[in-house]
Amino acid sequence: MVERVRYSLNGNLAEIELHRPDQRNALDGETIAALLEATSQACRDANARVIVLHGTGEGFCSGADLAALAALGTTADPVGAFMPLCDAFQQTIHLLATAPKVTIAALHGFALGAGLDLALACDLRVAAAGTQFACSYVRYGLVPDGGSTWALPRLVGLGPAMAMLLTGDPVDAEGAYRLGLIHRRVTAGKHLEEARRWGEELAQRSLAAQSAIKRLARVDPRLTLSAALKEEKESQRRLLEDREPFRFLPGSRS
Structure with a gap:
């Protein structure tokens, strides 16, 4: 076949x-x-x-x-x-x-x-x-x-x-x-x-950050700015908790 x-x-x-x-x-x-x-x-x-x-x-x-x-x-x-x-x-x-x-x-x-x-x-x-x-x-x-x-x-x-x-x-x-x-x-x-x-x-960028960005960008466009800012803040918090940025920031030690 x-x-x-x-x-x-x-x-x-x-x-x-x-x-x-x-x-x-x-x-x-x-x-x-x-x-x-x-x-x-x-x-x-x-x-x-x-x-x-x-x-x-x-x-x-x-x-x-x-x-x-x-x-x-x-x-x-x-x-x-x-x-x-x-x-x-x-x-x-x-x-x-x-x-x-x-x-x-x-x-x-x-x-x-x-x-x-x-x-x-x-x-x-x-x-x-x-x-x-x-x-x-x-x-x-x-x-x-x-x-x-x-x-x-x-x-x-x-x-x-x-x-x-x-x-x-x-x-x-x-x-x-x-x-x-x-x-x-x-x-x-x-x-x-x-x-x-x-x-x-x-593929060299942060996969975790890319995934979070995709989710945030596809949120209902009727979402208010305040609600969008809250969603972004929560996503940022999760990435920091997982120490994801420290794999990419110059001078960081993961």
């Missing part, structure tokens, strides 16, 4: 590779299940300090397998058949977003629909020139189910997010960079190399 998702550990970097190139790395039930397992493994792996998610072939991920979705319409209970797939995909999104380590999406070619959701769930995004981004659900009479309606407005602002969500129109890498959708642009073919280089750099 063809391995649709590949997991590997290279030093401190856990790599998850979507490997369904003949289907543009489209997500069907089997691929989603394999992706969830690989993401869970990366989160559990004590040797992994950074997770890099990427795709093989001509692009990152074209989204859901449309043929598989259409086939649900021939079943007696399409809703019942779809919901377990949705649950597994959302578990994957949640794991990427809340992983106690940095997650980087290395993007090329296209990140469409559910593929865009996966990219947005990661903390950082590197994209090759020419990459196309689209929240294409609306083109198929669907709504995003991988967090785009939450993530896009937070990343690019409500106006640009609404344009992407309501039209499904693509944005290229240059436009995505201007919007703040991606963090780094690189020449074609260099996306994975740059993500790995960045990952190695980030």
Whole structure:
């Protein structure tokens, strides 16, 4: 059987590779299940300090397998058949977003629909020139189910997010960079190399501090400044109690 998702550990970097190139790395039930397992493994792996998610072939991920979705319409209970797939995909999104380590999406070619959701769930995004981004659900009479309606407005602002969500129109890498959708642009073919280089750099930082920062940054945006300051203070206290800063501060003795 063809391995649709590949997991590997290279030093401190856990790599998850979507490997369904003949289907543009489209997500069907089997691929989603394999992706969830690989993401869970990366989160559990004590040797992994950074997770890099990427795709093989001509692009990152074209989204859901449309043929598989259409086939649900021939079943007696399409809703019942779809919901377990949705649950597994959302578990994957949640794991990427809340992983106690940095997650980087290395993007090329296209990140469409559910593929865009996966990219947005990661903390950082590197994209090759020419990459196309689209929240294409609306083109198929669907709504995003991988967090785009939450993530896009937070990343690019409500106006640009609404344009992407309501039209499904693509944005290229240059436009995505201007919007703040991606963090780094690189020449074609260099996306994975740059993500790995960045990952190695980030792996030298405090994992405990990175994990705390992720948790704090993803707190409900309606939280008041006073409440946010309190959360930051408590996180700082825990890090100091564990003597984490003294592993990194110049002149410190842990």
